[in-house]
Amino acid sequence: MQKIYSDAAAALDGLLFDGMTICAGGFGLCGIPERLIDAIQAHGVKDLTVASNNAGIDGEGLGKLLRTRQIRKMISSYVGENKEFERQYLAGELEVEFCPQGTLAERCRAGGAGIPGFYTRTGVGTQVAEGKEHKEFDGEDYILERGIRADLSIVKGWKADESGNLIFRKTARNFNQPMATASHMTVAEVEEIVPVGSLDPDCIHLPGIYVKRLILGAPYDKKIEFRMTRQREAA
Amino acid sequence: MPWDRNHMAARAARELRHGYYVNLGIGIPTLVANNIPEGMTVTLQSENGMLGIGPFPYEGEEDADLVNAGKQTISELASTSYFSSSDSFAMIRGGHIDLTVLGAMEVAENGDIANWMIPGKMIKGMGGAMDLVAGVKKIIVVMEHVSKNGDPKFIPACTLPLTGKNVVDMIITDLAVFQRPDHASLFKLIEMAPGVSADEVAGKTTAKYDS
Numbered sequence: 001m002q003k004i005y006s007d008a009a010a011a012l013d014g015l016l017f018d019g020m021t022i023c024a025g026g027f028g029l030c031g032i033p034e035r036l037i038d039a040i041q042a043h044g045v046k047d048l049t050v051a052s053n054n055a056g057i058d059g060e061g062l063g064k065l066l067r068t069r070q071i072r073k074m075i076s077s078y079v080g081e082n083k084e085f086e087r088q089y090l091a092g093e094l095e096v097e098f099c100p101q102g103t104l105a106e107r108c109r110a111g112g113a114g115i116p117g118f119y120t121r122t123g124v125g126t127q128v129a130e131g132k133e134h135k136e137f138d139g140e141d142y143i144l145e146r147g148i149r150a151d152l153s154i155v156k157g158w159k160a161d162e163s164g165n166l167i168f169r170k171t172a173r174n175f176n177q178p179m180a181t182a183s184h185m186t187v188a189e190v191e192e193i194v195p196v197g198s199l200d201p202d203c204i205h206l207p208g209i210y211v212k213r214l215i216l217g218a219p220y221d222k223k224i225e226f227r228m229t230r231q232r233e234a235a
Numbered sequence: 236m237p238w239d240r241n242h243m244a245a246r247a248a249r250e251l252r253h254g255y256y257v258n259l260g261i262g263i264p265t266l267v268a269n270n271i272p273e274g275m276t277v278t279l280q281s282e283n284g285m286l287g288i289g290p291f292p293y294e295g296e297e298d299a300d301l302v303n304a305g306k307q308t309i310s311e312l313a314s315t316s317y318f319s320s321s322d323s324f325a326m327i328r329g330g331h332i333d334l335t336v337l338g339a340m341e342v343a344e345n346g347d348i349a350n351w352m353i354p355g356k357m358i359k360g361m362g363g364a365m366d367l368v369a370g371v372k373k374i375i376v377v378m379e380h381v382s383k384n385g386d387p388k389f390i391p392a393c394t395l396p397l398t399g400k401n402v403v404d405m406i407i408t409d410l411a412v413f414q415r416p417d418h419a420s421l422f423k424l425i426e427m428a429p430g431v432s433a434d435e436v437a438g439k440t441t442a443k444y445d446s
Contacts, residue, residue, distance in 0.1 A: 027284075027306075027320070028302065028306040029306070030299065030302050030306065031300065076360060077360050077361060077362050077363065078360040078362040079359060079360050080359035086358060089358055090358070098361060100361055100362075100363070100364075100365035100366050101282060101363040101366060102320075102323075102327055102328055102363060102365075102366030102370075103324075103365075103366065105319070105320040105321040105323070106321055109321040120328065120369070121328070121369040122328060122366045123365050123369070124369065124399075124400060125397055125399065125400025125401075126365060126396065126398065126399065126400070127396050127397075128361075128365065158300075168317075170298065170300040170301045170311070170317055171281070171283050171284050171285050171301055171317060172300040173284050173319050174283050174284050174319065174320045175319070175320045176319075177319035177320075178319055205319075222299030223299065224297060224299050224302070225302070226306050227297055228291040228292075228297075228307040228308050228309070229291050229292055229293060230291040230292070230293060230294075231294075232294075
């Protein structure tokens with residue numbers, strides 16, 4: 001089966017509809033599927049629910065879809081660094097479900113693994129627990145959290161082979177791996193596509209079964225949110 | 236004289252032990268990394284999927300694919316490993332991390348912590364803080380003793396939405412250190428910054444504690 005598409009618009013053809021739910025990988029601007037986000041913006045699909053740890057920054061990443069008002073609801077753990085997000089949220093134009101970061105990761109992992117709900121201690125006694133089932137295990141309180149199953153997952157990888165086996169690079173793996181499992185339609189963009197047999201099977205981070213469509217997104221001009229450096233010691 | 240940010244971080248660093256796996260929050264907690272005693276092996280975890288955080292990179296070696304939880308560029312060590320966010324929080328929630336150092340807006344006398352939102356004002360979100368306080372073995376809060384308006388931050392009950400209930404083990408402020416042996420006990424005042432009196436601490440604290 002041919003998984004490789006010519007570009008992001010072609011890879012998303014027929015997959016987008018108003019009101020759909022999308023899982024998006026990335027942490028801050030690290031490892032975000034930027035080509036696919038651009039194509040979603042260009043398509044104009046709206047009333048989206050997007051599960052993503054962050055919401056980009058103004059004019060970058062998912063910040064682009066906020067600016068065009070294509071997102072109706074975000075499921076996120078941290079949305080600082082985004083003025084337009086704050087404005088829409090405080091004005092009541094954007095719905096936000098704050099979800100603890102680990103709970104969000106596990107909701108996607110569980111959803112993708114056929115587990116509709118799980119109990120966690122995270123959030124017990126906080127707003128996050130309100131309205132959720134509580135259960136005691138071994139004297140400790142836990143709350144029930146639901147798995148997330150999306151209509152579409154968009155992720156960014158480093159290298160893929162032609163069968164969709166994929167590897168990530170350094171901390172750009174983050175949410176891309178669990179998000180890729182949380183739907184039956186995962187589209188991945190990568191920096192390099194190599195022939196089958198070029199990647200060590202023992203070192204695949206995301207088996208090709210999860211990747212339905214694939215594009216080469218390079219060249220990338222990766223953005224850094226906070227550039228920190230240190231001085232070289234004098235020789 | 237009250238402690239400054241570096242003193243507070245250095246005090247928190249005294250709680251480190253050889254072989255510990257540690258998660259440091261953003262702000263003053265990050266400075267704890269500069270105070271790891273010589274010869275002690277401490278592995279720093281970053282919740283975006285990394286164990287073994289190295290120092291900031293040399294200029295020209297910044298890598299957009301290598302950032303910490305504060306989205307700052309960092310470097311890797313020979314012992315570094317990378318993993319997904321779901322593996323990262325399995326590690327945190329599963330009690331495999333020994334210690335975390337976090338900032339806070341309020342801590343209550345029963346160990347409740349609030350550090351993620353001010354209703355109607357600040358809407359950044361909790362990030363990984365709720366997972367950390369729910370799963371890490373020892374929770375240390377580093378914060379100013381009073382707010383910018385001079386209001387006590389170690390108080391009888393939190394007024395802001397909670398991050399975690401009855402989870403804090405130790406509080407380090409610019410004035411003093413409070414600790415409790417277990418989650419059923421009151422905090423005890425165990426140290427003060429040089430020149431700070433017990434009366435001053437008491438005057439700036441509304442929480443009940445053992446003096």
